[in-house]
Amino acid sequence: MTDTTVILNPDAKPTSQWRDVWVQFRSHKGAVFGLGFLIFITLFCAIGPWIWDVDPGKLDIRNKDVRPIYIALLDGDAKTSWARPMGTDHLGRDLMANLMQGGRVSLAVGWTAMILAVLLGTTIGVVAGYFRALDGILMRFTDLVLSLPILPLLLVMMLLFRDPLRAAFGPENGIFILIVIAIGITSWMQTARIVRGDVMALKEREFVLAARSIGTPPGKMITRHLLPNVLSPIMVSATLGLAAAIITESALSFLGLGFPSDFPTWGKILFDSVDRMQAFPERVIWPGLAISLTVLAVNYIGDGLRDALDPRIRGK
Numbered sequence: 001m002t003d004t005t006v007i008l009n010p011d012a013k014p015t016s017q018w019r020d021v022w023v024q025f026r027s028h029k030g031a032v033f034g035l036g037f038l039i040f041i042t043l044f045c046a047i048g049p050w051i052w053d054v055d056p057g058k059l060d061i062r063n064k065d066v067r068p069i070y071i072a073l074l075d076g077d078a079k080t081s082w083a084r085p086m087g088t089d090h091l092g093r094d095l096m097a098n099l100m101q102g103g104r105v106s107l108a109v110g111w112t113a114m115i116l117a118v119l120l121g122t123t124i125g126v127v128a129g130y131f132r133a134l135d136g137i138l139m140r141f142t143d144l145v146l147s148l149p150i151l152p153l154l155l156v157m158m159l160l161f162r163d164p165l166r167a168a169f170g171p172e173n174g175i176f177i178l179i180v181i182a183i184g185i186t187s188w189m190q191t192a193r194i195v196r197g198d199v200m201a202l203k204e205r206e207f208v209l210a211a212r213s214i215g216t217p218p219g220k221m222i223t224r225h226l227l228p229n230v231l232s233p234i235m236v237s238a239t240l241g242l243a244a245a246i247i248t249e250s251a252l253s254f255l256g257l258g259f260p261s262d263f264p265t266w267g268k269i270l271f272d273s274v275d276r277m278q279a280f281p282e283r284v285i286w287p288g289l290a291i292s293l294t295v296l297a298v299n300y301i302g303d304g305l306r307d308a309l310d311p312r313i314r315g316k
Helices: 017-026 029-046 069-073 095-128 132-147 151-168 171-184 188-204 206-214 218-254 267-274 282-308
Strands: none
Touching: 017 095, 017 282, 029 218, 029 282, 069 095, 095 132, 095 171, 095 188, 095 218, 095 267, 095 282, 132 188, 151 171, 171 218, 188 218, 206 218, 206 267, 218 267, 218 282
């Protein structure tokens, strides 16, 4: 007969679930890069205009078509200026100031539209998964919205509601509200289907059945037992929704259906630079890099969160 002795370490610090999540997230190099770049681009757009206090809409015809300072290394005859490190456009507007201001608008649209889409998708998914009588109706409605061509639908919404919202809220605020609502109500379906599947699996678990047996009302059942356990897929869907919202807003602005011409966004800067792309390729590269790297960073964050929030992967 063998004697088994368990030795406990009294000095060992207890670990929390969120600490384990952070350790697993930190092991994903792409997710760490994505988080770092997202913080950088957010600070660049939020705090940058306070440091680089140049009016993005100021016209300076005398200094139009100024090339970035690094162009001087490639072309000695290029018109460059250390006061305009990223150059100016054909109207003399500073490209760095426009990139900062455009990032503010694009990120604000992306975050707001993502929050709206996640709220709609989570609500519909939870209701459809918990209440069997509403499941068929809500899921057929979700399938109907999924079958619609999203880009033509967005274009029709922009053409129909742009002028009334401009008259009611102003040129910038009206277009902001319209773009946010248009993106939000056309991108909630994937979140709804994911949440609905998780809720249907959770409501048959023992702790949910025990709570139901003691008379827990549906509202408290959803908020206290179901929503906390579907938080991980919601967070992953939110990151992917943020990337999709930024791309959609950029596409609408690139097509000329977004904000006014004097209100820059990353997509609008791309749209204004296409005509002179061959002569001034850097005007397309900067906003294109901002959009691409931001979306790539958000996608990496989503991958890291998916791995970190999965208890089957966490700790391996």
